Amino acid sequence: MEKAAxxxxxxxxxLKLLGDNTRLTVMGLLKDSECCVCEFVEVLKMSQxxxxxxxxxxxxxxxxxxxxxxxxxxxxxxxxHETYPVIRHVLEQIPDQxxxxxxxxxxxxxxxxxx
Amino acid sequence: MEKAAxxxxxxxxxLKLLGDNTRLTVMGLLKDSECCVCEFVEVLKMSQxxxxxxxxxxxxxxxxxxxxxxxxxxxxxxxxHETYPVIRHVLEQIPDQxxxxxxxxxxxxxxxxxx
DNA sequence: TGCATATATAAGCATATACTTATATACTGA
DNA sequence: TCAGTATATAAGTATATGCTTATATATGCA
Numbered sequence: 001m002e003k004a005a006x007x008x009x010x011x012x013x014x015l016k017l018l019g020d021n022t023r024l025t026v027m028g029l030l031k032d033s034e035c036c037v038c039e040f041v042e043v044l045k046m047s048q049x050x051x052x053x054x055x056x057x058x059x060x061x062x063x064x065x066x067x068x069x070x071x072x073x074x075x076x077x078x079x080x081h082e083t084y085p086v087i088r089h090v091l092e093q094i095p096d097q098x099x100x101x102x103x104x105x106x107x108x109x110x111x112x113x114x115x
Numbered sequence: 116m117e118k119a120a121x122x123x124x125x126x127x128x129x130l131k132l133l134g135d136n137t138r139l140t141v142m143g144l145l146k147d148s149e150c151c152v153c154e155f156v157e158v159l160k161m162s163q164x165x166x167x168x169x170x171x172x173x174x175x176x177x178x179x180x181x182x183x184x185x186x187x188x189x190x191x192x193x194x195x196h197e198t199y200p201v202i203r204h205v206l207e208q209i210p211d212q213x214x215x216x217x218x219x220x221x222x223x224x225x226x227x228x229x230x
Numbered sequence: 231t232g233c234a235t236a237t238a239t240a241a242g243c244a245t246a247t248a249c250t251t252a253t254a255t256a257c258t259g260a
Numbered sequence: 261t262c263a264g265t266a267t268a269t270a271a272g273t274a275t276a277t278g279c280t281t282a283t284a285t286a287t288g289c290a
Contacts, residue, residue, distance in 0.1 A: 008209045012139045015205065019131025020248090021124055028123070037267060050249060052268055071257050071266050089204045090130065094123045135278090152237060165279060167238055186236050186287045 007082075014083040017061055018090055022046065023054050027077070027087065028097035030064060034076035035101075036111050043100045063087065072111055122197075129198040132176055133205060137161065138169050142192070142202065143212035145179060149191035150216075151226050158215045178202065187226055 018024050029035055040051045058064045065078045104110045133139050144150055155166045173179045180193045219225045
């Protein structure tokens with residue numbers, strides 16, 4: 001019972017974070033592959049600090065993980081998160097963001113890292 | 116493509132509304148049966164204006180429908196909503212709220228209406 | 231018609247949110 | 261060691277949010 005209440009609150013916290021165009025797009029991009037900050041900046045056409053602040057919210061909530069690779073920090077979905085089942089389902093419902101990454105690639109702006 | 120963008124935004128709008136403990140609980144209650152405002156007030160232990168304001172947001176977004184039955188106004192899920200598939204899935208993930216309605220019933224506070 | 235009940239709305243306020251610009255930190259490579 | 265790139269953080273600000281109290285509206289019933 002106590003646990004149940006927590007689950008509802010955890011779900012609400014996650015949904016609140018997903019309930020923003022920028023963050024939902026970020027999560028949609030991460031569904032397909034890990035990305036670094038500068039890629040988000042390019043795709044979202046937003047300032048770097050703004051993107052970083054959104055990523056921090058997602059990370060603070062445990063929805064994404066980060067991993068440094070050289071000068072870049074790559075973000076990826078945290079599939080271990082308590083609410084990941086809901087997240088995955090949401091990401092399956094929204095339009096695929098792959099195309100945006102492909103456009104980046106064609107523009108030569110996709111970060112390739114072999115580490 | 117244009118449509119896809121709208122879908123993401125519509126999803127974000129819905130998730131933002133669900134990303135609040137009060138509204139998520141309301142939707143969880145409506146999953147099981149229609150309810151009137153005074154029932155929400157009782158279950159949520161919140162002021163009537165506050166509850167009404169949350170319901171208005173849900174209604175303005177089209178997530179719930181309202182129907183007057185005598186002096187009461189009953190709310191129910193709008194299963195026709197564009198984002199209803201996501202909503203239903205979310206409501207399946209959170210703990211069942213039926214028990215709260217049962218408690219109301221035992222306290223003799225459940226509104227019965229034969230209209 | 232008039233009072234009680236149910237609900238909605240308005241106005242006010244404290245806090246949260248999402249940007250901005252400026253600056254700090256961390257890594258890379260010459 | 262130093263310049264350049266990537267990222268994070270801080271501070272400021274405008275707007276959004278969620279409550280409160282007060283009041284308006286709609287219905288039921290005597």
